[in-house]
Amino acid sequence: MAQDIRELFKNDQKITQERMPENHQERFLKKLDLELPAKTKTNFNWLQIAASIVFLIGFSYGALKFFKKETPINNVVATKTVETKTLGDVSPGLKKVEDYYLASINLELSKAKYTPETKDVFDGYLEQLNVLNKEYENLSAELTENGPSELTVNALIDNLKYRLNLLYRLRDQLNELNASNTNVDEASQSI
Template identity: 40%
Template sequence: MSKDIREIMEDQPSKDISLSENHRNKFQERLLKEVHQQPKKRSFLWLQVAASIVVLMSLALGYFGMDTKPSELPSEKPTKEVSLGSLSPELKSIESYYINTINYEISNLSVDENNKEILDGYFAKIAELSSEYKSLTTELSTKGVNDEIINALINNLQLRVQLLQRLKKQLNDLKNLNLKQDETKNI
């Protein structure tokens, strides 16, 4: 319970307290000693050890963490992928025409047990042409616009459409042949 210091002092008998003659000089000397006294140096040895460990670990991770060989590092800025459609509006319409035709022809194909082998063979050829188309597009991006590459891209699209048209014709012939065989069996 806190008490007021004034109350405590009132309860004390008053004494005549006198200070020594050199009291002021002694007080100043003590004060100056404390001010000029060097503060104790703190030991930061643990901090130095921790910093050394961090530096060593970062060097080790930097050295051992490098899995890439200098030959694998990119020497140039990555080039923007250029497609046939991004060169001009005319080429874009040609490319979209052929791609839409290819997708339409594929969507109209009917798959059954009789024509599965034929479809697989044609789709393998179309997949080869598609991968060739991607490589030609990459070549167009790296080597720049070239009439030969543009013609090769258009020819690739045309070949895919022609393959799908041949496939459609062959499937129709196969279907007609099966219908004739069914008719002769029924008679």
């Protein structure tokens, strides 16, 4: 099986010394031209031109709307909104505490029954609750600005406790008022 490489080269040189027929390249190019279609010049028709114009008008309109500067209205003051942090942003454990208190506060608020007889008591407690809510927002803003500290976190939790206790007192007071109104009604009916 082993062949001498010199023998192979000698045989190869005999093959390569053969000449190609004359005009071989010209005949090949003619055959190639016949097989491949000639390139035709593409003409734009009026629909393509119209579509291009519509596209450019639409694009220009969109760019105008996007880059147009709106003049601010004098009455409106632009404010920068900053996402305030909550206890849940500090740690998952504090998020559970905050969620518990907020759920309890919302539950107590939903249970409270507002009647014309209890309007004054109800309004007084709601004012106190609004003061505590504003203080909670201030503490949340402080937490956002200064980062978490033990004092701020404890103040936020205490605020939630105060709000919940306030609602418990409102519930108890409303129950007492309803009980006294029921006793008055029973007494007036028995007379």
